[in-house]
Amino acid sequence: MKKGDERALPEGRLEERFEEKYAAYSHGEALAEASRCLYCVDAPCMRACPTHIDIATFIKKIASGNLAGSAKTILSANLLGASCARVCPVEVLCEGSCVYVAWGRTPIAIGRLQRHAMDHGASPELLTKKPDSGRSVGLIGAGPASLACAGTLALLGHRAVIYEKSAVPGGLNTSGVAPYKMDAQTALAEVDFIRALGVEIQTGKEVGRNLSAGELLERHDAIFLGIGLGPDSRLIAPGADGPGVHGAVDWIARMKLDPKHSLEGVTRAAVIGGGNTAIDAARELRGLGVPDVKLVYRRGEAEMSGYEHEWNEAKQEGVVLVSNALVSEVVRTGKRVNALALVRAEAGNPTDQRLDPLPVDLVLVATGQAKLRDLAALFHGVQLDSKGRISADSSTGQTGNPRVFTGGDAMNGGKEVVNAAAEGQNAARAIDALLAAR
Numbered sequence: 001m002k003k004g005d006e007r008a009l010p011e012g013r014l015e016e017r018f019e020e021k022y023a024a025y026s027h028g029e030a031l032a033e034a035s036r037c038l039y040c041v042d043a044p045c046m047r048a049c050p051t052h053i054d055i056a057t058f059i060k061k062i063a064s065g066n067l068a069g070s071a072k073t074i075l076s077a078n079l080l081g082a083s084c085a086r087v088c089p090v091e092v093l094c095e096g097s098c099v100y101v102a103w104g105r106t107p108i109a110i111g112r113l114q115r116h117a118m119d120h121g122a123s124p125e126l127l128t129k130k131p132d133s134g135r136s137v138g139l140i141g142a143g144p145a146s147l148a149c150a151g152t153l154a155l156l157g158h159r160a161v162i163y164e165k166s167a168v169p170g171g172l173n174t175s176g177v178a179p180y181k182m183d184a185q186t187a188l189a190e191v192d193f194i195r196a197l198g199v200e201i202q203t204g205k206e207v208g209r210n211l212s213a214g215e216l217l218e219r220h221d222a223i224f225l226g227i228g229l230g231p232d233s234r235l236i237a238p239g240a241d242g243p244g245v246h247g248a249v250d251w252i253a254r255m256k257l258d259p260k261h262s263l264e265g266v267t268r269a270a271v272i273g274g275g276n277t278a279i280d281a282a283r284e285l286r287g288l289g290v291p292d293v294k295l296v297y298r299r300g301e302a303e304m305s306g307y308e309h310e311w312n313e314a315k316q317e318g319v320v321l322v323s324n325a326l327v328s329e330v331v332r333t334g335k336r337v338n339a340l341a342l343v344r345a346e347a348g349n350p351t352d353q354r355l356d357p358l359p360v361d362l363v364l365v366a367t368g369q370a371k372l373r374d375l376a377a378l379f380h381g382v383q384l385d386s387k388g389r390i391s392a393d394s395s396t397g398q399t400g401n402p403r404v405f406t407g408g409d410a411m412n413g414g415k416e417v418v419n420a421a422a423e424g425q426n427a428a429r430a431i432d433a434l435l436a437a438r
């Protein structure tokens with residue numbers, strides 16, 4: 001798969017300073033690794049993949065030199081096979097389930113092999129397209145859920161039009177994923193691949209602002225809501241509003257996409273939170289050369305919700321945990337942030353005990369993202385659950401409005417790219433069945 005249009009993103013973005021965590025395999029390395037696979041009949045790796053890629057088969061095809069066949073096996077289960085190869089938490093999914101792990105041996109490097117097949121074998125021509133059905137589907141948001149859904153719909157013969165509010169498509173695959181796993185340009189290459197299947201993407205179209213739900217329902221036979229999550233949660237403490245305190249997802253997006261974004265004058269940073277976004281942001285700050293990076297978390301290390309393997313790597317890279325601590329104030333000199341006042345937390349709740357203040361120049365808040373409740377409510381019959389997720393049939397994504405489907409973070413509350421891909425594809429098949437029946 002080729003890199004995205006090089007003109008799409010300006011040069012001088014901070015993310016360009018990162019090296020890839022895992023370099024691409026050479027053909028020899030891929031062959032050697034593929035030959036270690038036992039091609040298990042009841043492959044546990046395959047069961048652990050939310051898209052159920054036939055891993056044993058695609059690896060066997062690499063071993064026999066059939067890279068196009070290998071890519072076809074991957075794509076027939078997961079149209080986002082290129083990004084999933086780079087960003088999936090394979091340690092807890094396919095590779096974590098490989099039979100080698102049970103024997104105390106190194107698992108097959110499934111992610112790296114998948115990347116090898118996709119880089120050298122994938123092309124849109126591998127996939128068969130059904131004749132034009134004359135039906136059309138409108139998809140809101142150009143993140144992984146909509147991309148996987150739209151690509152599948154296009155292959156099933158339907159017109160698929162994605163409306164994306166940002167200027168750059170790809171959702172968090174482009175704007176959120178850590179650059180050492182996948183840079184924005186690579187995410188855009190996958191968007192181009194989905195376009196090549198016949199999907200139309202209109203950027204700068206925000207449903208609820210310059211495009212109405214009613215217009216979309218009139219224009220299309222069915223709708224897919226792939227809207228993801230909303231803005232970062234705010235830090236509620238005196239002094240928190242102002243320069244130097246940012247939502248982590250927003251900061252990461254600017255680090256990846258905005259050439260004007262800079263870290264000048266930042267030598268001490270704190271990230272608030274204990275999940276994967278907090279760990280990513282802290283590692284990114286260290287990777288960009290900030291010498292002092294602290295993770296401030298209200299509970300203990302064992303209770304952090306981020307992946308253990310990611311946290312272990314963050315510690316090795318020099319990120320330091322300040323556990324059982326809550327921010328009571330952001331202390332400023334004029335407008336500039338210079339410290340965080342902290343109190344001790346017990347079971348995540350504040351106590352009266354003050355801790356030493358933490359000197360900082362920058363604070364990133366990674367304590368969660370809001371749900372886009374108002375947007376979902378624009379579609380008649382679409383309901384939310386008590387956590388603000390869009391209520392839908394988990395196997396089809398069909399909401400309370402039979403013509404409106406959903407998937408990805410908006411439905412699951414925030415999981416992984418591979419879950420968004422799986423749910424988007426499931427919804428596409430359900431939409432296809434609905435259109436066939438009408």
Ligand SMILES: Cc1cc2nc3c(=O)[nH]c(=O)nc-3n(C[C@H](O)[C@H](O)[C@H](O)COP(=O)(O)OP(=O)(O)OC[C@H]3O[C@@H](n4cnc5c(N)ncnc54)[C@H](O)[C@@H]3O)c2cc1C
Pocket residue numbers: 087088089140141142143144145146163164165166169170171172173176177178181205206207208226227228229249252277280372375407408409410414415416417418420
């Ligand atoms: C910082 C960060 C790092 C992550 N790292 C990883 C990782 O390494 N591996 C992994 O597997 N997962 C990772 N994830 C999770 C993963 O990115 C998400 O699960 C996935 O992107 C969800 O896809 P989605 O399509 O549901 O939503 P999104 O990717 O959020 O896409 C939603 C899209 O909808 C658009 N949109 C919203 N409202 C409107 C509107 N009104 N009109 C038009 N468009 C709209 C948005 O602009 C966006 O482009 C990470 C998440 C974050 C926050």
Ligand code: SF4
Pocket residue numbers: 036037038039040043044045046055056059097098099100108110
């Ligand atoms: S479990 Fe491991 S050895 Fe078996 S098919 Fe999967 S990758 Fe190959």
